[in-house]
Amino acid sequence: EDNLLRANEQFARARRYVPIEPICLLDSLSLLRFLSRRGLPANIVFGVAPEPxxxxxxxxxxxxxxxxxxxDANAYVPIRIV
Structure with a gap:
């Protein structure tokens, strides 16, 4: 758990220097790869909110x-975990 939190913090610090607006799919795929290369398992969760x-x-x-x-994650109903 400590390694995951540390890696997530490292990614978040590095992400600040990327000159594009945050995009959930792009950021999640990038973080997933960042964690995977460090041997840290994780999943992307896709969720929807009905109204609107x-x-x-x-x-x-x-x-x-x-x-x-x-x-914020709890505002969405998970429909797929990859």
Whole structure:
């Protein structure tokens, strides 16, 4: 768990220097690869909100939400975990 949190913090610090707006899918795929290259397993969770319709994704390791707040992730109903 400590390694996951440390790696997530490293990614978040490096992400600040990328000159594009945050995009959940791009950021989640990048974080997933970053973690994978360090031997840290995680998944991308895809979720939807019904009214108004919205779709979102984030990275989770077990029950730990990494690149999204738990409050924001809970606003979506998970429909697919990859």
């Amino acid at each position: 319709f919205a779709a979102h994704c984030w990275v989770q390791a077990g029950e730990m939400t990494l690149n999204e707040t738990l409050t």
